[in-house]
Amino acid sequence: MSKIIRTARLGGEVITLGAAERDLHEEVEKQTLESIGLAQIIDEQVAGVRKELDGEWEIRMRQEMEYLQGEADKRFQEAETLGQEERSQVHQQRYDEGYKVGLDEREAEAVEAVTCMGVLHESIVAERAQILKEAEETVVDLAAALAKRIVGFQAEASPKVLVQVVRNALRHLGDRSNLEIKVHPEDLQIARRFADYWVDKVDADAVLKVRESDRVGRGGCMIEGREENVDARLEEQAQVLHDGLRSAFFALHEEEAEVSVAVAEAADGGTITVGETESEVAVADAVDGTGDVTPAADAVNETKNE
Structure with missing residues (x-):
């Protein structure tokens, strides 16, 4: 059994919604593109990435330092307890000899712990510097691509x-x-x-x-x-322009690396005079x-x- 459903037929002109606002949107978009500045884009992108990475690494560094401090305290406490037990046992046998042996062992363990903590700290600092460098390089490439795109829009529009x-x-x-x-x-x-x-x-x-x-x-x-x-x-x-920005970026990091090496060598005990390095990078x-x-x-x- 079939059914027949009757519906009313609607007719009239086709109305396009938003036709009046379309030209206004294109005009606002054009004005927005013309008002964008390359220097402002680079500064905002670099500042945002640097601020975000600094916050993440400060939290990570704080967590690592708290963990290392806790491990050091734990090991020191264990060493202290073991040292007391050893001193009690050695006192019954040979107090002077046992005390010296226990003290040397504790000092060696402390030196090893400090050395490991220093190596870990240097590794974290180096990893953070590498991530920042890669992020800054990405921002430079992004800013150059945006500038190229904006100039292309202007060339087509005017x-x-x-x-x-x-x-x-x-x-x-x-x-x-x-x-x-x-x-x-x-x-x-x-x-x-x-x-x-x-x-x-x-x-x-x-x-x-x-x-x-x-x-x-x-x-x-x-x-x-x-x-x-x-x-x-x-x-x-x-x-x-892109090549000039990248050259300036790499020249800056090379200069920072040279200064870091000189400071590290001076900290090792050598007397090194670090001269001022001037680098002039011309970007057209x-x-x-x-x-x-x-x-x-x-x-x-x-x-x-x-």
Whole structure:
């Protein structure tokens, strides 16, 4: 037996919820991306990781010290009890000889316990330093990746990025002969629109060409001349910035390691004068004081033709 269920038919216009707020969300997201600063990201990430690791290791160090102190007290108590029993037995046989033997044994055990505790402490400190180093290196890589992503967003959202990059790349070029500017295919129309503003960078009888290239990402460019070339691709500048940060990071840790070794040698009894070590690490800034995106110093690859 079958049943037939009748339902009312509804009709009318299709209403899309949130259509009015969609543009507002994109505008807020754009403003948020533009307000993010690379230095602030690095400082906040490093401070957060360092604070968390310091808290964890302080708790661990406190637990280890309490455990070692308890073990030392226990062993000392056991040794004290055993020493008293041995002194009582030896007193009946040969008091002086037994007392000396027991004392030497207790001293040897105490020295061994102190040595073990020192080795354990050094191991914990070294492990903590290694974890901090790995965490800081991860933060550097993360900050560089975020900066690269933010610049990519800006390049896709604003044609001003491409114009500023080409303008600043031309400043690094001394060649005023025929020039060819290569840009991303989606930036070709923007580059052609502003080509008239760049033509004064070449001689009157020279030619300035604008072409597309799949080797160039959004917002970047490559300029080829008769005697000089300039690589102002944003991905290359981001890689130079990343390499500079990692070089500075490793140089700092190498310097700290040298100072630690010198202090350890001095603590062993040698008289060592630790001189001040000055390390200058230059990291090219991808954004100048006016907010223009400029080619990083190492990213500008100029080659002289023979």
